[in-house]
Amino acid sequence: MTSDNLPQAESAIDIDAQQIRDTIRDAIVERRLAPGTKLSETDVGSLFNVSRTLVRAALQALSYEGLVSVEKNRGAFVAYPSVTEAQQIFATRRLLEPVILREAAPNIGKAEIKELRKLLADEERLTNQRGAPARRAEIKASGDFHLAVAGMSGNAILKRFMDELVARSSLVIALYGQSVISSCGHHEHQQIVDALEKQDIEAACRLMLQHIDHIEADLDLRPARKGSDLKDAFQR
């Protein structure tokens, strides 16, 4: 595996570490890069036409976000979340998202509802489009909804925590998702906005939790796969 499935370099002159990080992150979140994929410093560097220095910085940052795991003397790989990690990611979302909704609710007025509805419209449009690029954009759009709500909390720290959780969720879905669609039920986002518009925060929280449950229900988080129990993977 060489550079083939990395996003093509921005031919724009003067790339910096942050742009590399963002590009790789997008590729991971949109599942163009599969979990476990090796991210060789030289390969990535030549894609972006930069030295390993900048690549290392980008990979280090991504490692802090939990999207990349770097193993000493072995290199960086797209993270491969364990079942336990996957469970913790969703457990944390279940704990945090209602809290965020309650924080955001007082700040959600007409303008904010409008902004959310615009995101929903984008999602809808992508849902009706076909082809891989639309699927990828849909994945991202679905996450953007959750992030937009977090942003409305006005708390930058909560927002950052959600950034991380949403991004890592994408990896978990890539690994353990069963149905092809896998991304959030777009309809549920709509219901949440409806509840928010009516200022019914309790309903919004309830719907949010159900929504997270639905995402998680589509995952196959039984043990195994984890390398150790290969036998019953073949046993059938």
Added chain:
Amino acid sequence: MTSDNLPQAESAIDIDAQQIRDTIRDAIVERRLAPGTKLSETDVGSLFNVSRTLVRAALQALSYEGLVSVEKNRGAFVAYPSVTEAQQIFATRRLLEPVILREAAPNIGKAEIKELRKLLADEERLTNQRGAPARRAEIKASGDFHLAVAGMSGNAILKRFMDELVARSSLVIALYGQSVISSCGHHEHQQIVDALEKQDIEAACRLMLQHIDHIEADLDLRPARKGSDLKDAFQR
């Protein structure tokens, strides 16, 4: 300002980036390094007898934790949280710590109570000791209590979020704290453990919120100081 107030280098051979990061973080959290202090790559490097490469990696990681702010082409500085950031840090703690307590409660049995009591004993011992080193250790111990509880939630992500919040709290207290003691009321930790021992989670949450309120009450988070309004800082 040169290297004087940086912790002395580990003369142990073979330091790596993580050790540098940890050492600097400890120095920041224990307030041996004041907010705003410049962390010159060359200076830090010569302290640890490593090249700038490793120092940069450490500073980058600390920047991601919010303990250091790196300004392009200007260098790295111990973070200087704004009033807004300070408020958000404590707002987030108020939201998160009760959630964490509820998550941790089912996992807290005899052994865990014992562990927490041990931490309290350490705190108490330090409180009765005098001298700057004891004060520093006390600051750290006080944070360790909150982190221990977070660890008992069994959720590594929550724990990491708390790691960040506790560390940044220390910076906020250093900047905006008024009373000299400034660190957590040790007594309140004790009450929380008492409530946990009685399985009275509601009380524990209530006490935790009060505790956070008390810490925040010791802060002077009025605007100003923020550099722009220097005049009324001298106006008295």
Added chain:
DNA sequence: ATCCTCAAGATTGTATACAATAATGGCCAA
């Protein structure tokens, strides 16, 4: 005296060179 300009110095940004470690594949022995 004050302000502006600009050159010298210092510091960070990036690339490259070298060292250390891990991965690969061939060779030999059983």
Added chain:
DNA sequence: TTGGCCATTATTGTATACAATCTTGAGGAT
């Protein structure tokens, strides 16, 4: 043929060199 051992190669870890940018302070004009 198979399994283990060692040399070779590739990749990461760290230091250093050079480029770009900022900071500082002296000098001169007003």
